[in-house]
Amino acid sequence: MGLINGEKETVPVEFCKELVAGQMPSLSQLVPGSFRLPRVVVGYPCGGSVTVPFARSLVRLAASLAMKKERERTVTRIFEVQGLYVSQNRNAIVKDFLKNGNEEWLMQIDTDIEFGSDLIEKFLFVALQDPKLRIIAANIRLGAHRHAGYRRLGDVWAPMEEMPMGPLVPVDAAATACIMIHRSVLEEMKAKLGPVWFDHQYIQGTEDDGSVKSIEGGEDLLFCERAREMGIQTWLLRGLKLRHYKSTALVEVFDEAV
Numbered sequence: 026m027g028l029i030n031g032e033k034e035t036v037p038v039e040f041c042k043e044l045v046a047g048q049m050p051s052l053s054q055l056v057p058g059s060f061r062l063p064r065v066v067v068g069y070p071c072g073g074s075v076t077v078p079f080a081r082s083l084v085r086l087a088a089s090l091a092m093k094k095e096r097e098r099t100v101t102r103i104f105e106v107q108g109l110y111v112s113q114n115r116n117a118i119v120k121d122f123l124k125n126g127n128e129e130w131l132m133q134i135d136t137d138i139e140f141g142s143d144l145i146e147k148f149l150f151v152a153l154q155d156p157k158l159r160i161i162a163a164n165i166r167l168g169a170h171r172h173a174g175y176r177r178l179g180d181v182w183a184p185m186e187e188m189p190m191g192p193l194v195p196v197d198a199a200a201t202a203c204i205m206i207h208r209s210v211l212e213e214m215k216a217k218l219g220p221v222w223f224d225h226q227y228i229q230g231t232e233d234d235g236s237v238k239s240i241e242g243g244e245d246l247l248f249c250e251r252a253r254e255m256g257i258q259t260w261l262l263r264g265l266k267l268r269h270y271k272s273t274a275l276v277e278v279f280d281e282a283v
Contacts, residue, residue, distance in 0.1 A: 070114030078139035089142035112244035115223035162199035198249035
């Protein structure tokens with residue numbers, strides 16, 4: 026379980042059961058008519074190309090948004106940032122989000138993820154249940170690892186091979202292949218640490234013999250670590266049925282070279 030100030034974070038899971046069961050009410054039912062729904066900006070870091078499943082997902086999302094009434098249209102814009110380094114791309118997305126608009130939520134989705142057109146609604150449905158849910162990452166398979174959650178063990182982050190029961194789980198860190206972050210988190214992090222949200226960083230650790238070593242942390246884990254140090258919990262949302270696509274050499278699949 027994730028720990029903030031030494032205490033376990035918990036959240037009621039009854040609403041999540043509706044989400045997993047596919048019985049989620051419309052967002053308009055959760056927000057009185059005199060109030061507008063939260064708004065979301067979707068940004069995706071791109072290294073030069075996107076997968077076909079991701080492209081199909083964007084088309085489905087755009088078509089779904091076009092069919093909604095104005096009050097129910099929660100996504101205000103979708104944009105990409107291209108570059109060689111994913112950490113720089115993620116930071117550029119954050120800077121654009123904070124500078125251009127006042128939407129409450131930023132969602133980042135990697136270009137090798139396939140998702141349903143109702144993904145944003147599912148995230149918002151969960152976020153509306155409790156104001157402390159300010160960082161919500163989607164659970165997704167990461168290669169050999171079944172879950173996207175990590176536990177901090179001394180100097181390193183260890184993938185969580187086993188996950189506590191429940192569709193919404195507090196974690197020490199999570200992969201940010203699909204993540205929704207509240208504006209306040211990004212603003213507070215910038216005010217305290219500067220614009221370093223997804224920067225890589227080397228952390229001092231120790232070898233078994235006691236000698237000092239440097240450990241490079243991934244941009245996603247370090248973002249969650251910075252949030253954790255500020256007292257902000259990262260949550261892992263399960264049951265979204267996302268698909269993660271990776272290219273594989275045929276020689277690795279068939280275990281032979283020709």
